[in-house]
Amino acid sequence: xxxxxxxxxxxxxxxxxxxxxxxxxxxxxxxxxxxxxxxxxxxxxxxxxxxxxxxxxxxxxxxxxxxxxxxxxxxxxxxxxxxxxxxxxxxxxxxxxxxxxxxxxxxxxxxxxxxxxxxxxxxxxxxxxxxxxxxxxxxxxxxxxxxxxxxxxxxxxxxxxxxxxxxxxxxxxxxxxxxxxxxxxxxxxxxxxxxxxxxxxxxxxxxxxxxxxxxxxxxxxxxxxxxxxxxxxxxxxxxxxxxxxxxxxxxxxxxxxxxxxxxxxxxxxxxxxxxxxxxxxxxxxxxxxxxxxxxxxxxxxxxxxxxxxxxxxxxxxxxxxxxxxxxxxxxxxxxxxxxxxxxxxxxxxxxxxxxxxxxxxxxxxxxxxxxxxxxxxxxxxxxxxxxxxxxxxxxxxxxxxxxxxxxxxxxxxxxxxxxxxxxxxxxxxxxxxxxxxxxxxxxxxxxxxxxxxxxxxxxxxxxxxxxxxxxxxxxxxxxxxxxxxxxxxxxxxxxxxxxxxxxxx
Ligand SMILES: [Zn+2]
Numbered sequence: 001x002x003x004x005x006x007x008x009x010x011x012x013x014x015x016x017x018x019x020x021x022x023x024x025x026x027x028x029x030x031x032x033x034x035x036x037x038x039x040x041x042x043x044x045x046x047x048x049x050x051x052x053x054x055x056x057x058x059x060x061x062x063x064x065x066x067x068x069x070x071x072x073x074x075x076x077x078x079x080x081x082x083x084x085x086x087x088x089x090x091x092x093x094x095x096x097x098x099x100x101x102x103x104x105x106x107x108x109x110x111x112x113x114x115x116x117x118x119x120x121x122x123x124x125x126x127x128x129x130x131x132x133x134x135x136x137x138x139x140x141x142x143x144x145x146x147x148x149x150x151x152x153x154x155x156x157x158x159x160x161x162x163x164x165x166x167x168x169x170x171x172x173x174x175x176x177x178x179x180x181x182x183x184x185x186x187x188x189x190x191x192x193x194x195x196x197x198x199x200x201x202x203x204x205x206x207x208x209x210x211x212x213x214x215x216x217x218x219x220x221x222x223x224x225x226x227x228x229x230x231x232x233x234x235x236x237x238x239x240x241x242x243x244x245x246x247x248x249x250x251x252x253x254x255x256x257x258x259x260x261x262x263x264x265x266x267x268x269x270x271x272x273x274x275x276x277x278x279x280x281x282x283x284x285x286x287x288x289x290x291x292x293x294x295x296x297x298x299x300x301x302x303x304x305x306x307x308x309x310x311x312x313x314x315x316x317x318x319x320x321x322x323x324x325x326x327x328x329x330x331x332x333x334x335x336x337x338x339x340x341x342x343x344x345x346x347x348x349x350x351x352x353x354x355x356x357x358x359x360x361x362x363x364x365x366x367x368x369x370x371x372x373x374x375x376x377x378x379x380x381x382x383x384x385x386x387x388x389x390x391x392x393x394x395x396x397x398x399x400x401x402x403x404x405x406x407x408x409x410x411x412x413x414x415x416x417x418x419x420x421x422x423x424x425x426x427x428x429x430x431x432x433x434x435x436x437x438x439x440x441x442x443x444x445x446x447x448x449x450x451x452x453x454x455x456x457x458x459x460x461x462x463x464x465x466x467x468x469x470x471x472x473x474x475x476x477x478x479x480x481x482x483x484x485x486x487x488x489x490x491x492x493x494x495x496x497x498x499x500x501x502x503x504x505x
Pocket of ligand 1: 071
């Protein structure tokens with residue numbers, strides 16, 4: 001019996017990991033074992049502790065990983081999997097591999113920093129505290145990556161093949177169409193709800209396999225904004241997942257299953273905020289994730305400057321990882337929107353734009369603080385949990401002429417969320433820093449489709465899947481999306497549970 005098992009992103013938005021076993025029998029024999037994504041659990045401790053647990057099947061027995069995109073909650077556990085004995089190929093698109101070569105070593109570095117911090121403060125129950133993996137271990141695992149182009153069908157064993165299709169979420173992001181051929185598939189049972197590993201529930205029989213004995217499954221990974229209008233302004237890479245799908249079983253994200261983003265053009269809002277700040281002699285400080293969000297922001301700023309909608313003030317990007325990511329973006333202009341491509345054709349790489357400064361070294365970063373005239377500073381981390389953004393905010397938060405602009409999600413409990421919530425002060429480097437600067441947030445920058453957009457995409461399906469499982473959502477979001485799909489489209493939808501197994505035939 002082939003099965004799918006949810007090893008992460010079930011009941012939460014992190015730790016994406018779905019195991020496919022192409023044949024499993026009671027005597028313990030198994031077929032090909034493949035992981036779809038291999039993400040890090042992030043957020044509350046209860047979830048993070050799962051990063052230290054072994055996978056239900058030994059890592060060395062997993063044959064391959066197929067990766068949707070380069071966000072840590074989808075790829076950040078790969079170095080640990082390798083450390084535990086995995087030696088197979090990791091299939092991904094080339095842009096995803098390039099981004100992983102920046103993101104994974106940085107994650108290893110942060111793991112080491114965290115362990116060092118706990119050892120200095122003696123704040124861990126473990127003595128000594130160890131990193132989940134090191135920078136070196138993250139770099140070592142990069143040799144296992146194998147590029148697979150979009151739309152090319154890759155046969156990884158006689159019974160299993162897959163194809164990457166566009167997810168339109170971040171650069172290189174893909175959904176995975178998985179094709180499973182079962183030799184023993186004579187009765188034509190379709191995928192159906194199974195039970196937890198601790199007590200299987202009866203599969204409900206369904207008839208007829210999709211293509212003879214080959215079944216098609218779709219794993220969405222994260223789904224990008226779905227254009228509801230002909231143009232979606234302000235994006236660098238192409239927007240939206242590929243339409244017209246027809247899987248038998250769908251495993252779909254539900255991050256914003258209960259949220260609507262503003263659907264209007266972000267540019268007028270951005271122009272008003274920046275122009276207002278410059279007029280009062282202040283600077284704009286933008287905490288931003290280094291990969292994708294920073295690049296998107298820079299492209300928009302350039303566009304607004306060129307159209308004369310904002311004054312030409314210096315723009316400082318203070319994040320070494322963001323600079324490396326800009327270089328990677330420039331390699332993939334074919335994935336850009338028409339607007340972004342035209343901008344680059346006319347003005348070249350952001351790294352060479354006049355008035356745009358990049359500060360890869362610490363001393364360059366400090367020099368930005370000498371700027372007393374209006375400027376725009378983009379720095380990370382995006383939720384102000386660490387990094388160089390702390391220095392910029394420490395200096396500029398107390399001045400009412402300045403502006404803090406959030407363009408990303410701020411998780412509860414982070415400094416970013418404290419500042420965004422209207423607090424009078426925030427603690428940075430053991431100091432209580434008064435917040436007198438203006439604070440604004442623009443939600444249009446999200447890289448995830450909202451509920452209306454998800455339903456709009458599902459509406460393009462050529463046929464309804466027999467089974468749909470929602471993953472990658474907080475319980476409330478998944479439950480709202482389940483209701484919306486059931487009532488809007490009449491589909492049978494289940495919410496995936498952690499370690500749940502779904503028989504596949
Ligand atoms: Zn993502």
